[in-house]
Amino acid sequence: MPEPGAAPRRSPQGVPYSDLPHIVNADGLHLFCRYWEPTGQPRALVFIAHGAGEHCGPYDEMAQRLKELSLLVFAHDHVGHGQSEGDRMNIKDFQIYIRDSLQHIDLMKSRHPDLPVFIVGHSMGGAISILTACERPGDFVGVVLIAPLVQMNPESATPFKVFMAKLLNHMLPSLTMGSIESKWLSRDKRQVEAYDADELNYHGGMRVSFGMQLMAAVERMQREIPSISWPFLLLHGDADKLCDIRGSRMMYDNSPSTDKKIKIYEGGYHALHHDLPEVAESVLKELTTWITEHIPAATSQEAQ
Numbered sequence: 288m289p290e291p292g293a294a295p296r297r298s299p300q301g302v303p304y305s306d307l308p309h310i311v312n313a314d315g316l317h318l319f320c321r322y323w324e325p326t327g328q329p330r331a332l333v334f335i336a337h338g339a340g341e342h343c344g345p346y347d348e349m350a351q352r353l354k355e356l357s358l359l360v361f362a363h364d365h366v367g368h369g370q371s372e373g374d375r376m377n378i379k380d381f382q383i384y385i386r387d388s389l390q391h392i393d394l395m396k397s398r399h400p401d402l403p404v405f406i407v408g409h410s411m412g413g414a415i416s417i418l419t420a421c422e423r424p425g426d427f428v429g430v431v432l433i434a435p436l437v438q439m440n441p442e443s444a445t446p447f448k449v450f451m452a453k454l455l456n457h458m459l460p461s462l463t464m465g466s467i468e469s470k471w472l473s474r475d476k477r478q479v480e481a482y483d484a485d486e487l488n489y490h491g492g493m494r495v496s497f498g499m500q501l502m503a504a505v506e507r508m509q510r511e512i513p514s515i516s517w518p519f520l521l522l523h524g525d526a527d528k529l530c531d532i533r534g535s536r537m538m539y540d541n542s543p544s545t546d547k548k549i550k551i552y553e554g555g556y557h558a559l560h561h562d563l564p565e566v567a568e569s570v571l572k573e574l575t576t577w578i579t580e581h582i583p584a585a586t587s588q589e590a591q
């Protein structure tokens with residue numbers, strides 16, 4: 288409870304957290320939450336992990352589609368993103384994203400102890416999803432990954448550039464690296480304009496220290512992939528200029544999971560779920576169908 292007479296904690300946009308759905312993470316930071324609750328008995332829980340520089344608001348259409356299938360969807364803005372507290376798009380340890388995700392997932396599981404749990408993640412949110420599922424391999428009935436950050440693009444992250452990034456991280460960790468132009472992230476101009484106009488997105492350059500955390504997460508995933516046995520669906524565009532599709536192919540080829548699917552979108556850019564309308568619709572159909580097919584039969588009978 289806040290100290291008597293203390294000023295209310297407010298979001299970066301100045302809204303008191305007492306007026307916003309939120310959780311307080313282990314470091315005492317307030318994380319803005321969104322919930323999409325079906326009218327009847329939910330059949331499953333779905334946690335959505337957004338990517339770097341964005342927030343969970345743009346996943347509303349996806350969440351609505353899942354809610355219409357009687358799934359209870361929930362998400363939060365990661366530390367330093369959107370309406371949550373924390374230094375903008377910066378983190379001292381990537382594990383914080385995973386710890387906070389598990390905190391929110393555990394909270395929702397405590398409220399719905401009999402429901403199966405899925406995770407959906409995009410880009411860095413895909414890396415969060417993978418490492419969260421690796422920490423609790425028996426807890427999730429499925430993981431959906433949309434253009435996940437799994438490995439660095441060898442053309443852009445050359446050994447020399449990685450060496451320089453590690454050197455700079457010791458000397459000038461707050462130095463910003465170049466950021467990719469949003470027009471290369473989606474072929475739909477309206478989506479790009481909405482992304483650029485969204486003031487809850489972070490539009491600054493990526494700090495070297497943050498890039499190092501992403502690289503550390505990539506290295507951790509390389510070690511984890513040979514032990515991944517949980518079910519997953521991979522969706523990736525082969526024209527992705529940010530998160531190389533070779534990472535998804537490598538995960539698909541090298542994980543021992545016996546229930547895995549990869550769908551490649553020819554010409555698809557990074558933000559597949561915000562790409563051309565026919566691609567975005569296909570992504571929504573693919574993931575809603577895959578999730579529905581992976582809900583254990585016993586649960587759906589309970590819901591009847």
Ligand SMILES: O=C(c1ccc2nc(C3CCCCC3)oc2c1)N1CC(N2CCN(c3ncccn3)CC2)C1
Nearest residue numbers: 338339341410411439472473478479482498501558561
């Ligand atoms: O999670 C990410 C993201 C951002 C920048 C990244 N840089 C790397 C490299 C850096 C060097 C080391 C290796 C990793 O990985 C990144 C991931 N993103 C990009 C965000 N998406 C959100 C949705 N987007 C969107 N939405 C609508 C219209 C246009 N774009 C595209 C950008 C999420």
